[in-house]
Amino acid sequence: MAYFDQMGCKKRKRGERVFKFKTFGEQGHPVEFKGSFRQNVKSLLAFGNLGNSLCGGLASWSFQLEVHRNPPEHILLFVVEEPIEVSLNRHCKHCLHVGWGNHMICNKKYHFLVSSKETVATCFGYYEGNCNESYSGTAGKFNLVEFQGHVMHGVFHSNGFGHLLCINGVEMGSDLAGYQIMEFWDRLCTGLQARKVSLTDNSRKRSMDLRLLYGVAYSEPWFGRWGYKFGRGSFGVTQQMYRKAIQAIQNIPLCLLAQQFGNSSHDIPSMFSRYQTLSGHFLITLRDLLRFMLELKACLPSENGSIDTYHSGVLVDTTCRWSPKRVEMATRVIVEALKKAEFRWVSRQEVRDAARAYIGDTGLLDFVLKSLGNHVVGNYLVHRCLNPVTKVLEYCLEDISNGFFPSQEGSVTNDSELRTRYKITRAQLLKDMFCLYSHFLQEQKSMMNTGIFATTSLASRVILNSKYLIKEYCGKLPSLIQVGLGENSDVYCTIRVSHDGEVDEGRRKVIVPHECFMLRNNTTFNELMLEAEKSFKEIYFGLRNFSIKSIANLNAEGTDLVFKVVKVGGELVFEGSAGENGLNDEDVLEGFRRDSVVDCPCGAKYDDGERMVSCDVCEVWQHTWCVGIPDAAEIPSIYVCGRCEKDILEFPSLP
Known part of the structure; x- marks a missing residue:
C-alpha cells in the first residue's frame, strides 16, 4: 500500500495530517463524536482535505491513513457527498431489497471509499492528464464513486441508515485482510453513530460461500462477529426458516455421512478420522467437524506450515509448568492403565495409583486427570463422571475405532508412520474443507438429491437465500448522547x-x-x-x-x-x-415502484433483488427461478404466468 506514497505525494498539501488506520473512527480519532449522525459527519469532514476533481464535480474529502510505520504503508479514505438532485436514481435499491423501502428519500448520501491500487493509479493518472483543463471541461467525465473494485465502499443516507456495498480483501488483491476492513468499517459506523447498516453477504473463500460455512459452524454468518444478523431473506425465506435450516444441517451425525460414502471412491471416512485424531473432543456432528476445521485453519503457522494430527487429548497452555512432552507421556500412562481395566469404570484413585508406578510427579498426574475427561486420545474416548452412589470420580475408556474411524493397531498412537500419514498442511486442510462443502453443504445434483441429501440441499438453499444482513448501531435514539446534563x-x-x-x-x-x-x-x-x-x-x-x-x-x-x-x-x-x-x-419513498406488484409462488411479496419476470397479462412480477426459467436462460420476450395461463385455458372456445 505504499502506492499512495508513490502516486500521491506530490498532491499532498504541506502539513497534511496522517491518521492511524487502526484507531480511525474511535472517540478522539480524529474527533469526539458527541452529536447526531449528521453532526458527527460534519465534524469528521472538517479534518479531511477538500476536493472536487475526482468525483464528477461532487464535493469530496480525503484522509491519509497509516497502516504501518515500518515499512511505511498508507491508504486513502475518500468521503464523497452526493446530493439527491444530481443522483442518477433518487431511489435506493439497497433500501428496497433489505426492507427499508418505506423510508423517506434523504437529501444527501455520503460515500466512504477505500480505493484499491488500480483505482488510485487511475485517479491520479486522470487528474494529472486533465490538470491543465478548466474544471467545467472535466466535470462529469470521471466519478470515483462509479468505479468498481474498491477495497471498501459504504454509503450512508443523511438520516443515519447505511449500506456496506463491498469489501475486497487479500484474495481480491488488497493488502488489507477482510477482517481488518470490517473492523475499520465497524469503527466508522460506531463513531459516526449510524442507526442501522445493511450488507449483502456474497463473501466467498475459494468458491465456498462463507454464509453457508460459518452458518453451519457457528450458527451465524462470518459478519456475525461484528453483530450483523439476519435481516431479510430472498424467495420468501423468513428468519424462522433460516434458523431451522441451519439446525437441520448442523445436527447431521458424522457416522451417518461416513456410512453413505463408506463403499464409494471418496476418502470421506479417512478425512473424518484425520480430524478426529487431532481434536481433543469427540466430533459427533457435521457442525463439530466444520467448526474444528475452521479453528484449526486459524492455528496453522503459515501457508506452507503443517502440524501432526496426533493429539494427546490435553491442550497444554503456554503457561503450563510441564512441557507438552511430559504431559503426553503422562497421558499415555493413564490410558494404558485404563486399558488394563478392560473398559470397566475405575475410580480416580485407582488410576492415579497405577500410573504412579511410571510417573513420580503426582502434580503432573493430577493435572492430566483433571484435564483428560471426555477427550479423545488416539482410538479411545476417555469418559469421566461422578459416581452417583459413592460420589467418587470414575474413568472409563471407549474404543471408537470401529465406527467411521479406521482401525489402528497398537495402543495409544505413537506410530511415526501414522504421524507422517496424518501430517496436515494448510493446503490439505482447505482441500478437505472444500470436499466437505461440495459433498454435504453445496446443493447436490439430482442423482444425490435423495434421503438425507434432499434435506441438506433444501436447507442449504434456504441459508444461501438469507444474504441480507443488518446491524443496529444506535437504533431509534443515539446511545452516546447524555441527557439532562448541565444547561x-x-x-x-x-x-x-x-x-x-x-x-x-x-x-x-x-x-x-x-x-x-x-x-x-x-x-x-x-x-x-x-x-x-x-x-x-x-x-x-x-x-x-x-x-x-x-x-x-x-x-x-x-x-x-x-x-x-x-x-x-x-x-x-x-x-x-x-x-x-x-x-x-x-x-x-426509497422503495417506490410505480404499478409494481410482486406475488411469487415462493411467497415473496416484495422485490428482493433476485431476477424477476413480469406477466404480460396481469403484470405481476415473479422470480424466474420459481417459474422454471433457468438462471442461464434469457427471459422470454412474452411471458404468461401460471394463473393467467389457466384462466385463458378455461375461456369458452369461440364458435
Missing part, C-alpha cells in the same frame, strides 16, 4: 404529515426516525418547532416544503417551556403539511 437537555422528535388538515392514511406507512435535539432548559415549543422544521427539511427530500402546524401527542402552547411539560429525553410528534400538493410517493 442543555435532549428531546427526540419525529413528524406526521397531514393534507388539508387530515392525516393522510397512506403516509402512516412512511418511516421518519426520531431526531435528537439538544436544547437549552429555557427553550419554548415555538423555538423547538422552528428548529425541528429546519432539520427535517435538511434531511428529507420530500419535506423540502414541510411546515409544522401542531404537536400531535401533546397539548401545549407555543410559548410554553419545553422541559416544563416534557421530561428530559422525552419524545414528541409534530404534525405538519408538505405543501399545497401534499406528498407524492415518487418523491417520498
